[in-house]
Amino acid sequence: MTSSPADPVNPADPADPADPDVALVLAAYAAYARGDIDAAVAGLDPEVEWVEPEEFPNGGARRGRDAVHAYLCASFAMWRELHSEPVAYRRGGEVVVVHHAYGVLADGGALDVTVADVFTVRGGRVVRMHAYADPAEVL
Structure with a gap:
């Protein structure tokens, strides 16, 4: 589920962190980073x-949650040192996160990347996440 271009994200207007959907998503980023x-x-x-x-x-x-768990474990294992800077935005019923991740990979190389992740939350649970390598595709 994506919003139309008429419903853009305003990068100057981050979402309210007290919004329960936003808080849920940002807590997941914090957990992953640690x-x-x-x-x-x-x-x-x-x-x-x-x-x-x-x-x-x-x-x-x-x-499924188990499949995502396995993916995130493998993803986190790629990092020796990770810095995670997620910024959440509301776009209609979605939570869009522009995520800047940087640090040192397990092989000693450096990585500095910014991606966009679009979350659909229903009933206090994330039911869908679609990631984009280029945040401009979402913004």
Whole structure:
């Protein structure tokens, strides 16, 4: 589910962190950044649809909390040192997160990347996440 171009994200207007959907999503980023993958997936619907760009390491579509847990474990293992700076925005019923991640990879190389993740939250659970390698596709 995506919004139309008539419903853009305003990068100058971050979402209210007290919004329960925004708080849920940002808590997952914080958990991931500290390596607590169990907490990172706690707010996911058991049948969550999770789509990462094909060009990402282990990219592609997954269904279910367990599949996302395995993906996030593998993703986190790629980092020796991770800095995570997510900024959330509201776009209609979606929470859009522009995520700046940088640090040192397990192999010693550096990585500095900014992506956009679009979350659909229903009934206090993330039911869908679609990631974009280029935030301009969402913004």
